[in-house]
Amino acid sequence: MDKKSSMRFLSVSLLFILLFTNFMPLMANADAMVSQGNTRFPEEEPTSRIFARDRQVFKGYEGKGHILIENYGVESAEVYINGNEIKVDEVLKEKHGKRIFDIGEYTVNGDNTIKVLNVEPEGTYLDIHLFYPKIGIGNPEDVGFSNKKLAEIDDFINKEVEEGFPGAVLLVLKDGKIVKNTAYGYKLKYDGEKLLDEFQPMDPDTIFDLASNTKMYATNIAIQKLVSEGKLDVNKKVIDYIPGFTGDTRENIKVKDLLNHTAGFAASIKFYMPDNPLGEEFFSHDREKTLELLEKAPLEYETGTKTIYSDTDYMLLGYIIENITGQRLDEYVEENIYKPLGLKNTKFLPLEKGFTKDEFAATETLGNTRGGERDFPNIRKHTLQGEAHDEKAFYSMGGVSGHAGLFSTTKDLAVLCQTILNHGGYGNTKLFDGNVLDQFTKPSDNSITFGLGWDRAGNMDKVWQFGPYASNLAVGHTGWTGTLTVIDPKHDMAIVLLTNKKHSKFEDGKFEGDDFQTGLYGSIVSLVYEALLENN
Missing domain, CATH: 3.40.710.10 (DD-peptidase/beta-lactamase superfamily)
Incomplete structure (x- = not known):
């Protein structure tokens, strides 16, 4: 395998690990969920404004997101994310079914909408847990940054390190993605007043x-x-x-x-x-x-x-x-x-x-x-x-x-x-x-x-x-x-x-x-x- 193929394989592997580790805790803790907003649909005390009922806004990011739906006797219902209906038939097959659904196909950066309509029969309901966004790793350009200007920051800090500044780590988080986590200089240069012969380099995991x-x-x-x-x-x-x-x-x-x-x-x-x-x-x-x-x-x-x-x-x-x-x-x-x-x-x-x-x-x-x-x-x-x-x-x-x-x-x-x-x-x-x-x-x-x-x-x-x-x-x-x-x-x-x-x-x-x-x-x-x- 050549170097380019090796790097591609490593990137795909890291992406899989990131997705796996983000998703598995949701499954493991599905019995103790929290949500961004009210979870019960239909609402217990709905407004008299019919087009304001059973609707919420939640924070999300493009291409990412999961919801947990718990069924309490519902036989039919319509669930929409940003106006797109998601298929929830599998959770409706069981009167007390519970399923996690990937909604990344429909989510956008920022405000997202959910609405739940036509829940039948009367007296039944769905609990829908909207998970809070978790961070991932991203490309700076994908969230609007100039790679050239970010590189200029690296040059500036590295120049200050050459001039005597000890060290630093700079992280930038944008739209739910870490787009920069860069280490500069050294975590240790001195033992008392003595300058060490070999400095300990800074790394992104330095505490x-x-x-x-x-x-x-x-x-x-x-x-x-x-x-x-x-x-x-x-x-x-x-x-x-x-x-x-x-x-x-x-x-x-x-x-x-x-x-x-x-x-x-x-x-x-x-x-x-x-x-x-x-x-x-x-x-x-x-x-x-x-x-x-x-x-x-x-x-x-x-x-x-x-x-x-x-x-x-x-x-x-x-x-x-x-x-x-x-x-x-x-x-x-x-x-x-x-x-x-x-x-x-x-x-x-x-x-x-x-x-x-x-x-x-x-x-x-x-x-x-x-x-x-x-x-x-x-x-x-x-x-x-x-x-x-x-x-x-x-x-x-x-x-x-x-x-x-x-x-x-x-x-x-x-x-x-x-x-x-x-x-x-x-x-x-x-x-x-x-x-x-x-x-x-x-x-x-x-x-x-x-x-x-x-x-x-x-x-x-x-x-x-x-x-x-x-x-x-x-x-x-x-x-x-x-x-x-x-x-x-x-x-x-x-x-x-x-x-x-x-x-x-x-x-x-x-x-x-x-x-x-x-x-x-x-x-x-x-x-x-x-x-x-x-x-x-």
Whole structure:
């Protein structure tokens, strides 16, 4: 077999595997299905407008999609996808039949319609489960990108690597397809201050310290899930979930104040340092003690009068999740969010859960010492690889916190991004309601660039993060270690840029990696949008 034939065989094999792995979970879990909308046809309480009955819109993609139909006594019915009747005779042969149907022949990108008519006999019904779209692998040109312009992004980032930028992985997800997942540079260049003789190359499966993207991929999603399940109300007060949260007007702070970063807390409390500005009373390298100290965290300004991005807000939100669920944050999100989605590389404390250091992008070269310029008890001085960089998360919260500590890969994050683009679900897993997501991603009362826990493009105030082309519906987050997410529903697109820009020399009060455009986010995001919008 020649090289060209071998590549063709490999491509076909990969396509078969992708289709097989996407379809089999639907069959395996057919008894526990969720759906994008109401599932019963005919509706139990139909409108008096006869041509508005038994019709729904669902999200789909061209050439992809499955529905599960369960029959409850129906002998005849007509089921239409985008006006095309699908043959459902085989499920009607059995009064309690159940079948999965491939509807890819009729689906389109975006909004699709389903209607179910003439269900007979009276009193019988069909349950139709509309699975959420799952991602696949695609050709950039098929979804509107210029391959030439995407290649120019590769050239740009690779040039910055040659000039000293450590490394990155860039993923682009469009119309349900990963059209780019490219690695650049190196996951490890230094052992302490020593430059290695041989660098460890970055690869697309490298696991990154997400830093504050933890707020989005763990805490926000968990809270949206709990709200959808009626277990948490963001309009209730924090004291309703943390009984010890009293004094200094804390009793008036609502959960949504934490999400909006308007609760009144300073940007950070340095629990990990005995000489922190609040005094030794607020020094803690013990997770339980830190949680107790959070109940006493002093306010810096009157609640609701300012918007100050604060890690303390999210440390408290993680605490709330734990009090509601009775599980530590990592246990809850890994069991109830990541596992149902099939995500195996999204973890807190990954080195304690079977991963090895060489799977990770390294961060700071000398622990948390900033080039040896600072010191505090138990400070790490080795090159960090697979350990949470954030000091509050690592030292004060045992590696598990609502504001930082999560690790992941671009591929895992693509699934979470698609869940957001799907308005709350993925495949046969529903995490939260679409209307809850709408509430969380709309502008806050104080700022168009903040939602409930989400960064918003909103206007040009965050062009450094979202670039100049993102729609005003785009949401996302950044992480101090060099991570970025942009999710743009208008373009049905997500951009995930994971870098290890802190894995560089620290001189004159800054990391060398911070000076490169790749680690400044906005330029790369802008170039990705141009590859789409300027593809003439």
